Amino acid sequence: IVDKFDLREVYNMDADVFSEDVLEAFVGHLSVETRDDGSIGIAVEDQSAQRAADMANACVEELDHIFSEITSETARKNKLFIGMRLEQVNDSLAKLQDSLKRFQQTHNAISIPEQLMVMINAAADLKAEQLSNEVELEVVRSAFGADHPIAKQLSLADDIYEENFNSLIEGKSGDVFLSLSELPELGRKYADLMRRVRIQATLIEFIYPQYESAKINELKETSNVQILDRAVVPNRKSRPPRKLIVMLSAVASIIATLVIVLIMEYWKNIPLKSEDDWEKIGKIRQLIRGKSK
Secondary structure (H helix, E strand, C coil): CCCCCCHHHHCCCCCCCCHHHHHHHHHHCEEEEECCCCCEEEEECCCCHHHHHHHHHHHHHHHHHHHHHHHHHHHHHHHHHHHHHHHHHHHHHHHHHHHHHHHHHHHCCCCCCHHHHHHHHHHHHHHHHHHHHHHHHHHHHHHHCCCCHHHHHHHHHHHHHHHHHHHHHCCCCCCCCCCHHHCCHHHHHHHHHHHHHHHHHHHHHHHHHHHHHHHHHHHCCCCCCCCCCCCCCCCCCCCCCHHHHHHHHHHHHHHHHHHHHHHHHHHHCCCCCCHHHHHHHHHHHHHHHHHHC
């Protein structure tokens, strides 16, 4: 704004004046109002009505530019974080699938009750949802802080996921599911491997759309500030306040007239003491009358 409108010259500042001082002078002519409906009003005062409107619109454009940079940077960080998490999940899935394959080759076929397989799949899906929720929680914390309402809501959901997952694993969710502890040791190891493989596979299904969305948000260029009413050239001056000046002038004139009348009335009733006193009073009256004319 300072450079675009050459405010150093507009405000008659020397060339050696710091840009911060010029900016401070501009801020003195800038007013920002946050309204009840959530909108923001920006007004600029200047000796030129056209320049005042142009500077107000330029402030809105600069605000939109800053918001766009913040949004783009946030999306870029989110994409990097989710991308790293997705890469970790892919690596974990590959290692777990390899471990499961080696386990099957070593121990041949292992029978797991169908009822327990249903529990393993349900627990794996639940755990994958929890891990996906944690990814979203980290993104929100990074962008808005841990005290943001969405972060608190996601954190509460994470605790609920963890509680439900433990209930499934321990067989506390009713008579439908069995506990892993009811399997022999070899069966437990196999079931645990299967559960972990399903968790990572399901987690990829949750995280991949988030990653694609973050990439789109990073690349798209949208206006972050919605302009409700652009600044136009004003029809009236904001300064000086003419009505106030007229009112104060009228009041001052009335007070001055009353004071003069009281003084003249007082002098008129002063008792005659000497010729010299009357001559002095006459000169003062002539002086006052001359000033009033």
